[in-house]
Amino acid sequence: MSDYLLEMKGIVKEFSGVKALDGIDLKVHPGEVVGLCGENGAGKSTMMKVLSAVYPYGTWDGEILWEGKPLQAASIRETEDAGIVIIHQELMLVPELSVAENIFLGREITNGGFLDYEAMNAEAARLMAELKMSHVNVAMPVSHYSGGVLQLIEIAKALGKNAKLLILDEPSSALSQTETEILLDLIRGLKHRNVACVYISHKLEEIEAIADTVTVIRDGQFIGSAPMSELTIDKIINMMVGRELTEKYPHEEHTIGDVIFEVRHINCYDPLNPQMKKVDDVSFQVRAGEILGIAGLVGAGRTEMASAIFGYYKGPHSLEVYLNGEQISVKDPEAAVKHGICMVPEDRKRHGIVPLLGVGQNITMAVLPRFTQGGLINEAAEFATIRGEIDRMGIKTASPVLAIASLSGGNQQKAVVSKMLLANPRVLILDEPTRGVDVGAKYEIYKLIYELAKQGIAIIMISSEMPEVLGISDRVLVIGEGQLRGDFVNDGTLTQEKILTAALTRRQMAA
Template sequence: MSVPLIRFDCVSKQFHAVKALSSVSFDVRQGEFHALCGENGAGKSTLMKILSGVIGDYEGQIELAGKPLRLRGTRDAEELGINIIHQELNLVGELSVAANIFLGRELRTGLGFIDDREMERQSARIFQQLDCRIDPQALVGSLRIGDQQLVEIAKALSQGLTNRPAVASAARLGEKNDPKAQSPSDHASEATPRGSVPETTAHAPILIMDEPTSALTESEVERLFRIIGRLQSQGVTIVYISHKMDEIFQHADRITILRDGQVVKTLDRTATHPREVTHLMVGRAIEASDVGKNRTAGDEVLRVENLSLPWRGHVRQWRLKDVNLSVRRGEVLGVAGLMGAGRTELLECLFGASSESPQGRMVLDGRDVQFSHPDEALSAGISLVTEDRKRYGIFTELTVRDHITLSSLDDVAAMGFVGQAAERKAADDSISALRVKTAGREASIMSLSGGNQQKCIIARALRTRPKLLLLDDPTRGIDVGAKAEIYRLIDELCGQELAIIITSSELPELITVSDRIVVLCEGRVTAEFSRGQFTEQKLMEAATALAT
C-alpha cells in the first residue's frame, strides 16, 4: 500500500503570543514538485524549518515514509536526506566551493587530516550530475550569486547524491520514536510509481527551496529549473516556497496555500489558475473602517523621479530601479511588495540612510534635495519609524521619556543643557496625545507592550515636527487593538496636513489606511492604484508581476 513521502498531521507552532502554525495537515508525494504559497507571515518558512530540523519544539506529528518523525536538529534531517536551502544563502565566502559543500562533515585521510583532494573530486562529480561548470577549488566569495545558489544545491544534495539510504534511515528514526515501527524489509514492493514512497531502503532525498530564484537572472532561473527537472527524474522530492506564479504554474505538480498559519487548500496545478491561488492567499475578510474616508489631499510635499539604488556585487545590480512616486499633504501613500521587493530600501533612500548613494531626483516642497545622512533628512522635515523596532528603535536601558525626546533634545535645551522640566512636559504631552499606556514617563521602555513601545517611537518621530513621516511596517508584531489606535493616529495626522508614506506586509492594512498605493516587485514599480481601485488580489498580482 502506497503512502505519502511526507505527511503533516495537525502541526502547530506558537512563538510567545503569536500562533505561527495552527493544525496544519497535508501531504507531499515522492518525486513531486510541491509548491507552498502564502503571504509573508503565513507560516511557510516556519513549517519548513520544522521539517528540516531547525525548529524542534512543536505540536502535532510529521511522518516520513509512514514512520513518525522527530528530529533532534538539522544533522538528523540531513542524515535522512532532508535538506533546506534558505532564501539567505548560508555559505562562507572565504572558503572554497568544496569546503563549503562538506562544511561540518569534512572527509579525512587515514591519518586524520582533511582530504581536500577527495572533497574536490566528489564536488566535481556532483556538479557534473547537475550539469554545471563550477570549479571546486574556487573561493565561494568570488562566484556570482547564481553559482553560489548552485553551490547551496550541491551542498544540500551531496548526501543524497552519494546514495545515502534516506528512507531506510527514516524508518530507523521511526523505530526510535515508535517501538512497534516495522523495518523497511516488512514492506517490500516491486515498483515505485510517482506519488508513492518506495517501500524499500531506496534513497529518496527531499530538497526544500525557499524563494531560490529571488537573486537569479532569467538565464540562471532557466538553468535552475533544468537541474530541478533532472533531480526529479532521479526521484528527488522538491518542496518549493515562492510568490512567483509563473514559476509555480510552469513547474509544480500540486500547490498548498497557507494563510494565517493554516492550510486553506491543496490543489492540483492543472485544476487551478494563478488568480484563484492569489485569491486564496489573501482571502481574509476586511472589517469595515471609516479611516481615510474624509481626507482631502493638499499640495505636493515630495516627488521622486527615476530613483535607483545600486546593489554592488549582486547579479540584479539594483535594489531599486527607476522608481517614480509622489505624496501630498494630508495623504497616505502606501507601498506594497513582497519580501525583498525594496520597500524598506525605498524609505531608507528617502531618509538618507541607504548603504549606497541613490541615483535620481528628489524634490521636497519644490526644492531639489539629496541626503547623505539621516540628520540632513530630519533637518529638512522628514522622519522615519523603522521596521525593526527592537534592533533600530529601542534602547533597552532607557526610559519612556528618553525614547520620546531623544530626537528633539534641542527643543528642550538651553545653552547646551537639557531642561528637565521642559523634557518632562514634552514627554507627558506625547504620552497623552498618543494614549501611551505606561506607569509613567520614567518607566522602562521594556515594561511596555509592543504596541505602546511603537507609540513611543512614533511620538519621537512626531516631536521633530516633520512635514513627511515615513512608516516602515509600523504595526509589525503588535496586537489588533494597538493597530486600530495607530490607524486612528494616522488619520488624525493626515487631518493636520502631514504627508505619510507607509509600507506594510499586510495588504488589508494598506487598503485600510492608504489613499494611493504603489506596488514594488524586485525593486521596480509595477502598478499604482487609488482608493476605490485597489483590492488585495490586484495588489498581490502586481507584487508577483502577474499581468492583469
C-alpha cells in the same frame, strides 16, 4: 509500506500559548512537487522548521512519518542524514568564507587530516555549473556576490547533500526571471531523479508552472490540498486569503507636483575591485507625489544606486543630491533620515532589522528621541505608537516584545516599512518592498504606497517584478549594467518587452 515519502499528521506548534500551527497535515510522494501556499504568518515556515528539526521532536505535537516510519529528529543533522534538506528564506551563508567553503560547511572534504580544497573547489564548480552559473569563482568569498547569486549558492549547497526531499522557502525571491527559469528547470530535473520538493512561494505563477499538488494553510490551519490541474491561481488566492481579490494592483488617483528631489552623476565602484563600475553616471529627478519605478535585471546596479543615495554604499562613490532645489550632504543614513530621505532596504535581515530586539523596538528605533525626555524613554507613549503601527500595518505578532526574528519574512518587512514611515519621509526609497510578501499583503502595501503619494511624498520603488513596476509606477527608469537606459512615462502603452529591451540595449558611446 506507505506510498508516501512524507506524512505530517495533526502538527501543533505553540509559541507563548499562541498556536502557530493548529492540526496541520501534509503528504508528499517521491518525485512530487508540492506547492505550499498561505499568507505571511500562516505558518508555512514554522511547518518546515518542524519538519527539518529546527524545532526538534518534543517541542511540537502530532506525528511525522518518513518513508513510512516515525521521524523523531532532535537536530537538523538528523533530518539531513535522512535526506530532508531545507533552503531557508533568509540566507544562511558565511560572508567571509568562499563559495566552496560555504557549500561544504560542516561536511568538508579532507585528505590526510587536511582540508582538500582542490576537491571541494572542483565539486562546488560542478554544482554551480549544474545551475548554469559556471562564471562564479568558487574560491572567492560569497560577500563578493549579491542577491540572486547568493540564493543559487544556497541551492547548490543543498544539492550537494543528496536530498530525497528538498524544501525551498521563497527560493526565487532574489532571482531574476532568467535565474528563476533555471531554478524551475532544475526542479523538473530533480523530479526525474525521484527527488521530491516542497516549494513555498508567493509567486503563484511559479506554483502553477512547477507544482503537481498544492496545499494551502491559513492562520496555522489546514485549508485544503488538491492537484494543480484542478486549480487556478484565482482559486489558490481565494483559499489563501478567504476572499476574492478582484485585482492585483489598486489604481488610485494622486496628484503629481513639482520636482522636489534630484540626484546627479551617481557613480559607484565595486568595494573589492575599485576598477569596476557598478553605477555609471546616473542622474534623475522625482516629483512630489510621483511613484518612480526602477526596473532592470539583477546585478544592474539598482541597489548600489539606492544605497549611495541613502548614504550607505560601502565602496568608492560620488553623487550630488538636491532636495527642493538645494544641494544637501548625505554622508550616512542618519543624515539621510534627518533630511527626510528614508529607505526600506532590499536585505531586511542584514540592513533592516535588529533580529534579537522586539518587534516594537525595531519599529521605533529610527525615531527614539521622539519618546525621550530628560534621558528617559516615555514607555507609555512609545508603546501607544507601536500598537498603532502594528494595527495600521497588520503585523501578525503574539506580542510587541517578541523578537522580530521570530516573525515571518513578510511581517518583518511590514515592520521595516513602519519604522521608515514614522520618520515622516519626504522621499521614500523602497528596494524590493514586496519581496517575500504574500498576495494579500502586497495589495495592502500598494495601497499604502498610493496613500503616501497622495500626501506628496516622492516614492522611488525598485522591483525585479516587472508587472509590479508597470502596475503602480507613474514613470519607470530602466537600469542596465549600471547605466540609465530608459526613462518612460507609464501611460498604458509601456510594456514588459519595452523595459526588457531597454535593459539589454547598451548605451551608445560618444565618438
